[in-house]
Amino acid sequence: MRERSRPSAARASGAPAIVSLDLVCCAAAGRHLAVLVRSGGRASAMMLPWTALDPATAIDAAAARFAREQLGRAPVWIAQVGASGDGRRHPSGASLSVCYVAVLPAGTPAPDGMEWVAAPDLTGLASRQQAMVPAAVAALRDRMDIAPIAFRMLAPEFTLSELQQVYELLLGRRLHKASFRRALQGAYLVEPTDSWRSEGRGRPAQLFRYAPRKRRGVRRSVRFELLG
Numbered sequence: 321m322r323e324r325s326r327p328s329a330a331r332a333s334g335a336p337a338i339v340s341l342d343l344v345c346c347a348a349a350g351r352h353l354a355v356l357v358r359s360g361g362r363a364s365a366m367m368l369p370w371t372a373l374d375p376a377t378a379i380d381a382a383a384a385r386f387a388r389e390q391l392g393r394a395p396v397w398i399a400q401v402g403a404s405g406d407g408r409r410h411p412s413g414a415s416l417s418v419c420y421v422a423v424l425p426a427g428t429p430a431p432d433g434m435e436w437v438a439a440p441d442l443t444g445l446a447s448r449q450q451a452m453v454p455a456a457v458a459a460l461r462d463r464m465d466i467a468p469i470a471f472r473m474l475a476p477e478f479t480l481s482e483l484q485q486v487y488e489l490l491l492g493r494r495l496h497k498a499s500f501r502r503a504l505q506g507a508y509l510v511e512p513t514d515s516w517r518s519e520g521r522g523r524p525a526q527l528f529r530y531a532p533r534k535r536r537g538v539r540r541s542v543r544f545e546l547l548g
Contacts, residue, residue: 339373340414342449343387344456345395348426348473348486352438355453356391356424357445359435366437366444367411368452373418383420392431395422396472401452401459408448417448421456423472426486461490468509471530477513479525480504508533 345356357366369390373382380400387395398420405416430436442453460469470486471478484500504510511531516524 338414340370340412340417341373342368342370342419345422347424353489354436368449387422397423401456409446410448411446419452477527
């Protein structure tokens with residue numbers, strides 16, 4: 321998503337160029353990743369939360385503050401995706417946009433004036449914001465091997481089926497149940513609790529928590545390439 325910006329009309333006229341800070345907030349919602357959008361009641365009015373970026377403020381600090389203001393709480397994980405100044409339409413008319421992706425636990429309610437929309441259903445965004453969504457999902461996928469992103473999208477205690485479903489959402493493919501659990505066990509990332517939860521028919525499922533253990537001084541991760 322990192323691209324060179326093209327000269328804008330604002331620059332040509334000597335007016336200060338607008339730089340937007342855009343936020344792609346993601347959460348697991350059933351079989352889809354959901355994205356938080358501002359809605360005006362029509363699909364064409366949807367937009368990602370954005371604000372004008374103050375050049376005097378450190379960008380990471382500005383993104384963290386903006387996320388807290390929009391969500392009423394700090395996201396459980398946030399990172400920069402990249403900058404885009406490709407000439408595509410943005411709600412602000414910004415010549416350059418800096419995108420951040422944030423993660424929230426499943427079940428987090430949408431703030432007033434916003435709603436969760438399944439990522440595949442986001443068809444009414446301005447073209448530049450539309451491109452930010454797959455870029456943000458790709459950033460989550462690229463970094464989930466080095467950061468506990470999947471675990472942050474769950475409640476503190478979860479079933480292994482819930483965890484596998486989040487991994488499948490992020491990876492964009494189905495995983496073999498036995499292979500996933502063997503890889504998870506080998507990574508030493510979870511520990512069982514004394515709690516159980518019914519998941520429909522059959523015996524209740526045991527709940528686990530994220531509790532990574534170090535092995536030989538190195539923290540391991542799930543080897544995705546080993547999962548079928």
